[in-house]
Each structure stands twice: as structure tokens, then as C-alpha cells.
Amino acid sequence: MARGINTKCLHLEEEEGCCNNYGSISFPIYQTATYAHPAVGQSTGFDYSRLQNPTREHLEKIVATLENGIDALAFSTGMAAITLVMELFKPGDHLIVDADLYGGSIRLFDNVSAKNGLQFSRIDCWKEDVESYVNENTKAIYIETPTNPMMNVTDIAALADIAKRHDLLLIVDNTFLSPYFQNPLNLGADIVVHSGTKFLGGHNDTLAGFLVTNREDISEKLRFLIKTTGSGLAPFDSWLILRGIKTLGIRMEQAQKNAFKIAEWLKTQKAVTRVIYPGLPEHPGHEIMKKQARGFGSMLTFQLESPEFALSILSKVRMIKFAESLGGVETLVTYPTTQTHADVPEEIRERNGITRSTLRLSVGIEDAQDLLEELEKVFAETEEELNGGKKS
Known part of the structure; x- marks a missing residue:
């Protein structure tokens, strides 16, 4: 039986019936940088907190469940998440991005991504013919819906059809609605972005970011990148976001x-x-x-x-x-x-x-x-x- 979203905010179905962590209702904060190994070639499942931490892993599983994805990655900020997703592309790649985006995203694309050789077409995805901007080196479409701050609404499923016809990634920033109100992966998106600082955390007391996907190949690439760049969310901040998601x-x-x-x-x-x-x-x-x-x-x-x-x-x-x-x-x-x-x-x-x-x-x-x-x-x-x- 499918669980309701309020239940998903509180419980991981795979952990029900277990009495882990001494029965603690609040998931523990594993405030550790490294982990002891029983012997060479043996591991507890955790090696170093830049790679993964139990508190962050629990949070990521909750967010993946909320967005109906197979994997979620938690970052130090929303901008850290967007910065890492841009690492999926190489110099010369072209992205179609919405004209009305959060100013930090525009700043990143114009001053960092462009310097690294990425090309952008900035258009009103909610009303323009997006497909007409696709060319041979186009690799992705990036949108917010609603947009920040002009609240433009783009048809995600219609864009997903265009993306699939041209073998493009569709990346949707879902911060404004949260997974409680909208699930872009269900509508055909490949990657969902969140500033977890906002509705997921909900208390203006910490920073966080998320990437969620329903594709194994993308998950594998993102996991390699977060391990390499070291932008994962710290244990205490992970716990704060977990607490926020409950409500x-x-x-x-x-x-x-x-x-x-x-x-x-x-x-x-x-x-x-x-x-x-x-x-x-x-x-x-x-x-x-x-x-x-x-x-x-x-x-x-x-x-x-x-x-x-x-x-x-x-x-x-x-x-x-x-x-x-x-x-x-x-x-x-x-x-x-x-x-x-x-x-x-x-x-x-x-x-x-x-x-x-x-x-x-x-x-x-x-x-x-x-x-x-x-x-x-x-x-x-x-x-x-x-x-x-x-x-x-």
C-alpha cells in the first residue's frame, strides 16, 4: 500500500519494525569525520564522512522517497548542489535555461559555468518555443517552476517530451513548491534541485541543498562528483533538515x-x-x-x-x-x-x-x-x- 507524503516525511518504510540506534526516535547525529575498520578489506559501510555519513544518508533516503527518486544527494547549500550538477557537462556543451531564475543561479552560470566553457540560451521556457533553441551540442534544459521571483509556470511534462526527443537532461528546481506539492520526476524530469535551506528545513536555521534523480547512470556520476568535490552536508545540518522535514x-x-x-x-x-x-x-x-x-x-x-x-x-x-x-x-x-x-x-x-x-x-x-x-x-x-x- 502506497504511503502518504506526511508519513514519508517521518518514516522510512525499510526501517520500520527495527530497533536500531538504541530505539532512538530522533535519528542520531553521527558527528564523526572517520570510521574504524575491523580489518583490511572490511568496513562498517562507512569510511570517511566526505564520502558518506549515517545521518546524511538517512536524510538522503527520506528526500529520495519524497521525490519518488532512486537517489538523493545532500549538499552544504542549494548553490553547491547546482554547482555540482553543472559538472555533468564539458566545455562546448549548450544548455537552455529559463530567463527568470534565482539570481545566484544566474551568477553561477554567467561567471563560473561560462568561464568553464558552457554555453547558455536564456529564454522564457513558459511561453517560448523551447525546441527551436535545441542544437547539436545542446545537453540539457534547466528550469524553475514557479520561477523566482516572477512566478512563471512551465509545463514540466511538455518540456520532458522535448528533452526525450533530443536526448537532453531535464533539470527542475523544485524549491518553491517542495516535494509536498510537486514531484517533477513523476512528470519526466531527470534531476530535481532543492535549496533545502528553504521549505525542507523550514526554520531559517541552517543551509542545505539537494539533487534527486530516478536514473542509475546519473546517480553514479553525481556520487563520484560529490565524493571528489567534498560538498556534502555536515552531520548536524543533516539532522536539522531531518527535523524540519517532519513538519x-x-x-x-x-x-x-x-x-x-x-x-x-x-x-x-x-x-x-x-x-x-x-x-x-x-x-x-x-x-x-x-x-x-x-x-x-x-x-x-x-x-x-x-x-x-x-x-x-x-x-x-x-x-x-x-x-x-x-x-x-x-x-x-x-x-x-x-x-x-x-x-x-x-x-x-x-x-x-x-x-x-x-x-x-x-x-x-x-x-x-x-x-x-x-x-x-x-x-x-x-x-x-x-x-x-x-x-x-
Whole structure:
């Protein structure tokens, strides 16, 4: 009988009925760098923690189960995971990548991967003819869906068909929805990327990254690379992510409920010129997300009438924190222009719709009414300030 995802967040079916680790309910932190061998040619199964550690291995099995993959690898950060996946390619290889990506990914591709001889076509995968960009040296398609921060939604299954026709890898960053709401491998992707710092960890207290695959050949290559580069996740951080995953489902559900309420409230504000949330029926990707995901998540972006209005909001929030990152229990508001996308050239930001009036909201699990009351207060104070002290 298939296990539900909330059960998978807590239990590995293969370990049920066992009484390992002295019966400890919380999986132990194996804080060790190396392991003793009984004799030459004999091993406990672990040799050196750069290669593998029991705590990290347990976490990787949980994440692989959640994404319906055969293997997951845990990294020190999300960017470490993306950096390693780029090592699957060689100089001269061409990748088609989405135009609207997390700024750190764009920085990596433009300043490190390009230096190493990789070639990129940056396009709007959600609306352009992706297949027309495939050429003889194209090796992969790389997307986020929804994208960061403009929440563009790409049809994963349609891209998977293109990738398979041309023998390309399809790599999907699933950070915004987590495996609770979306499983790209089920839709034909070859590799799934996560910043485990975000929803998987869920508490803004550690960094992590993941790569998950359902292909043995890719797993073998990635295992060789993580062993060689040494970017695996440390034992204590692995334990923190394990602890966070236990509440993934209830956090995702509560945060999504809050996001719906805030999105609807933002639509009523005259200072807001656009609300971008895939859960809204008017979002162009709404129907695709209904088809390929089990929810819409808790990330939303909105445009304000002026940069001054945006900056004033950032200076006035109190319970809502003006901070980078996303996916934690606390609600965070981010200014992409100077934070997540600061290193992205201005022309690219503007092409993607990121302006000095753009704010991104990672909605947390606070009581929705408290979040709305803070937003109402901040908006009212900003309107009065910008109107010269006169209430509108």
C-alpha cells in the first residue's frame, strides 16, 4: 500500500519494525569525520564522512522517497548542489535555461559555468518555443517552476517530451513548491534541485541543498562528483533538515492558506499594481499548476505603484521581516533588486519584470489575521507618509 507524503516525511518504510540506534526516535547525529575498520578489506559501510555519513544518508533516503527518486544527494547549500550538477557537462556543451531564475543561479552560470566553457540560451521556457533553441551540442534544459521571483509556470511534462526527443537532461528546481506539492520526476524530469535551506528545513536555521534523480547512470556520476568535490552536508545540518522535514506537510498547508488570504488582500490595495500568485485564477500558469502540482505554495510577488512605496514598506514592517531567503515558518519580505537578484544585470532584471517597485513575499505560518493587520498598518502609514501626512 502506497504511503502518504506526511508519513514519508517521518518514516522510512525499510526501517520500520527495527530497533536500531538504541530505539532512538530522533535519528542520531553521527558527528564523526572517520570510521574504524575491523580489518583490511572490511568496513562498517562507512569510511570517511566526505564520502558518506549515517545521518546524511538517512536524510538522503527520506528526500529520495519524497521525490519518488532512486537517489538523493545532500549538499552544504542549494548553490553547491547546482554547482555540482553543472559538472555533468564539458566545455562546448549548450544548455537552455529559463530567463527568470534565482539570481545566484544566474551568477553561477554567467561567471563560473561560462568561464568553464558552457554555453547558455536564456529564454522564457513558459511561453517560448523551447525546441527551436535545441542544437547539436545542446545537453540539457534547466528550469524553475514557479520561477523566482516572477512566478512563471512551465509545463514540466511538455518540456520532458522535448528533452526525450533530443536526448537532453531535464533539470527542475523544485524549491518553491517542495516535494509536498510537486514531484517533477513523476512528470519526466531527470534531476530535481532543492535549496533545502528553504521549505525542507523550514526554520531559517541552517543551509542545505539537494539533487534527486530516478536514473542509475546519473546517480553514479553525481556520487563520484560529490565524493571528489567534498560538498556534502555536515552531520548536524543533516539532522536539522531531518527535523524540519517532519513538519513539511503541515507547514506547507498553513503557509499556503495564508498566502491565498494575503494575495486576495493585496488585490484590493490601490497602491498595488499587480499581484503574481499562481493560486489566483487569473495567473497565466494557474491551469498548468492544477495539472502538475497538488498546491500553489506560499510564494507571491507584487508590484507597487512606485519604488518609494516599496522602500517605505520595507522600512516599516516589524513582525514580517525584511530579509533574504524563503520557505521558513516566519513571513519574510524580500527586495529582489538589492537582495536575491543584485548581481543580475539591470537589463535582465527589467526584461524579466523585476523593477525597483517589486517585492517578493514568503508567507509563513503565523495567524493570517496578524499578518493582514500588519500589512494594513504598514500600507496606511506609507500612504500617509507619501501623501505629505494626509490620509488618503
